[in-house]
Amino acid sequence: MFEGFVEETVKTGDGQIFIRRGGNPDAAPVLLLHGYPQTSAMWHGVAPLLARDFQVICADLRGYGRSHKPESAPDHAPYSKRAMAAEMGLLMQELGFPRFHIGAHDRGARVAHRLGLDMPDRVLSMVLLDIAPTREMYAGTSQDFAATYWHWFYLIQPYPMPERMIGHDPEAFWKEKCGKQAGGGNPFTKDALAEYLAAFSDPACIHATCEDYRAAATIDLRHDDEDEGRKLTMPLQVVWARRGVIEKCFDALALWRLRAEKVEGEAVDATHYMSEEIPEDIAQRMADFFARHSGGGATRG
Secondary structure (H helix, E strand, O other), rough: OOOOOOEEEEEEOOEEEEEEEEEEOOOOEEEOOOOOOHHHHHHOOOOOHHHHEEEEEEEEOOOOOOOOOOOOOOOHHHHHHHHHHHHHHHHHOOOOOOOOEEEEEHHHHHHHHHHHHOOOOOEEEEEEEEEHHHHHHHHHHOOOHHHHHHHHHOOOOOOOOOHHHHHOOOHHHHOOOOOHHHHOOOOOHHHHHHHHHHOOOOOOHHHHHHHHHHHOHHHHHHHHHHHHOEEOOOOOEEEOOOOOOOHOOHHHHHHHHHHHHOOEEEEOOOOHHHHHHHHHHHHHHHHHHHHHHHOOOOOOO
């Protein structure tokens, strides 16, 4: 995977973030953020295509993969999207990028949303895959949504219940959750799946990722409420799965227009794991959108 990319670990304050980096060092930077329960390996089909015209950084979020897994707190603040976004901002600063594009999926897209709100001058544009805003998804919860995204409500249960049950057979949990969201299929390559399962076998990862969801249902919602009326100002493209819960249960464009000033997007013929099902399509959509919005100031420090 990731031919032509290098792997490295970047110090970010008290922690370390694992990244894969490749592409044109003179081109605009693109930060790619993965979802749950995956790692930066999910971009193996997209990143090399983007690297033709951009410098691409694929990061493992804190708590995931080979990145650090800090101790949490009663209010789950270390796994708030604000804390996770601040760390991604620090990562890009350490790499010398004051401004950059973001492509993000699932949980990573929630981190990207917060990063765009907290650091609007640093984000040139964003492409977010298969999410609607967190607050609006909770507020619009229906029976169909709860039945399909059961893990949202399971993972937020108090420690240690979900950790203990997942830890009994992490591989079975991973395959059950992801297989259903893939419509019963298997879009994951052998190498990517091996990385996902190895990472998720770590009890520290299981706990950290539960904390990610607990934060989303508590402190993240408070942060969103405090931002009432404030919108993302950078151009935003949202892409969601025609065979997924966003299409079935939410009006993605309408909800994002409540939270962002400049929004475009559409559904694609895929399931939740679109970056691994149709990587050429996703890479082309990102490349075209980022190219349209790469002006307006230096991207390299």
